[in-house]
Amino acid sequence: MKSNQDGNPLIITCAITGAETEKSKQPALPITPKEQAAAALECYQAGATIIHLHVRDHNGKPTQDLHRFEETILAIREVCPVLIEISTGGAVGDSLHSRAAPLFQKNPKAQPNMGSLNMGTINFGNEIFTNSIPDIEFLTNEMRKAKVRPTYEVYDVGMLEYALKFCEKNPDLATPPFFNLVLGAGSGSSGSLENLLFLKNKIPTQYLWGAAGIGRFQLPIAVHTLQMGGHVRVGLEDNIFYSKGKLAKSNAELVARISRLALELDRPIAKVEETKRILGC
Numbered sequence: 001m002k003s004n005q006d007g008n009p010l011i012i013t014c015a016i017t018g019a020e021t022e023k024s025k026q027p028a029l030p031i032t033p034k035e036q037a038a039a040a041l042e043c044y045q046a047g048a049t050i051i052h053l054h055v056r057d058h059n060g061k062p063t064q065d066l067h068r069f070e071e072t073i074l075a076i077r078e079v080c081p082v083l084i085e086i087s088t089g090g091a092v093g094d095s096l097h098s099r100a101a102p103l104f105q106k107n108p109k110a111q112p113n114m115g116s117l118n119m120g121t122i123n124f125g126n127e128i129f130t131n132s133i134p135d136i137e138f139l140t141n142e143m144r145k146a147k148v149r150p151t152y153e154v155y156d157v158g159m160l161e162y163a164l165k166f167c168e169k170n171p172d173l174a175t176p177p178f179f180n181l182v183l184g185a186g187s188g189s190s191g192s193l194e195n196l197l198f199l200k201n202k203i204p205t206q207y208l209w210g211a212a213g214i215g216r217f218q219l220p221i222a223v224h225t226l227q228m229g230g231h232v233r234v235g236l237e238d239n240i241f242y243s244k245g246k247l248a249k250s251n252a253e254l255v256a257r258i259s260r261l262a263l264e265l266d267r268p269i270a271k272v273e274e275t276k277r278i279l280g281c
């Protein structure tokens with residue numbers, strides 16, 4: 001097994017806002033383009049090179065509005081060179097067409113580098129986050145047209161097995177494919193080390209993988225993932241706390257902790273240029 005010093009820089013993604021996190025529960029949640037740009041800059045300074053992006057409207061409600069994405073992406077790019085991964089998941093119940101809308105920016109300067117592609121349907125509490133096979137195929141074609149690199153969001157083993165076959169059938173989409181194992185979300189697999197290992201071991205070694213633990217799983221999943229050579233996603237979309245009962249001060253505080261742990265474990269942290277090289281985008 002390779003040691004952490006043998007290369008394999010760690011890519012840190014920060015999911016700064018999300019569609020479900022509420023400002024009333026986490027006052028540091030960035031929701032305006034200005035707040036999101038400031039948060040992205042702080043995350044970049046703390047070691048993140050990808051921002052997973054949802055946006056909010058003037059009332060703070062989640063939206064897939066093309067123009068709000070444009071405004072926010074331009075504001076982020078004004079202050080730092082991070083890669084932007086837009087959400088095509090949106091909020092539960094969003095129409096499929098609205099989920100694809102931000103892929104097609106009119107201003108080339110606001111074109112996203114990447115987009116999340118959710119690989120199956122899952123229960124979130126009493127709601128259903130629907131991603132049928134035709135939905136996935138529709139979003140895939142939209143991403144192909146927009147030349148946006150998918151990150152495969154996978155919540156359990158069935159989705160992973162489907163996603164692996166999907167990658168074989170769609171080799172043009174992204175080389176190497178990048179899987180984000182989301183653990184602890186709704187009816188998906190929980191954030192145990194056993195689940196992480198089981199899922200990670202199914203991913204071919206020539207593919208890229210990372211993980212995001214939801215809620216209290218964020219820190220343990222990040223630690224195990226960075227030690228196993230995967231990439232890490234943290235952020236207030238996935239978890240509002242720094243530790244039990246203590247709210248995170250900011251997205252950057254969560255990123256900075258991962259950077260410190262990587263340093264302690266001798267895992268180098270990818271800069272933006274390395275991230276682009278690793279992902280080929």
Ligand code: KMH
Pocket residue numbers: 018019020087088089090091092116117118129153
């Ligand atoms: N907000 C969730 C329904 C994604 O960004 O692709 C979906 C989500 C996943 O956040």
Ligand code: ZN
Pocket residue numbers: 015018019052054087089116237
């Ligand atoms: Zn998201």
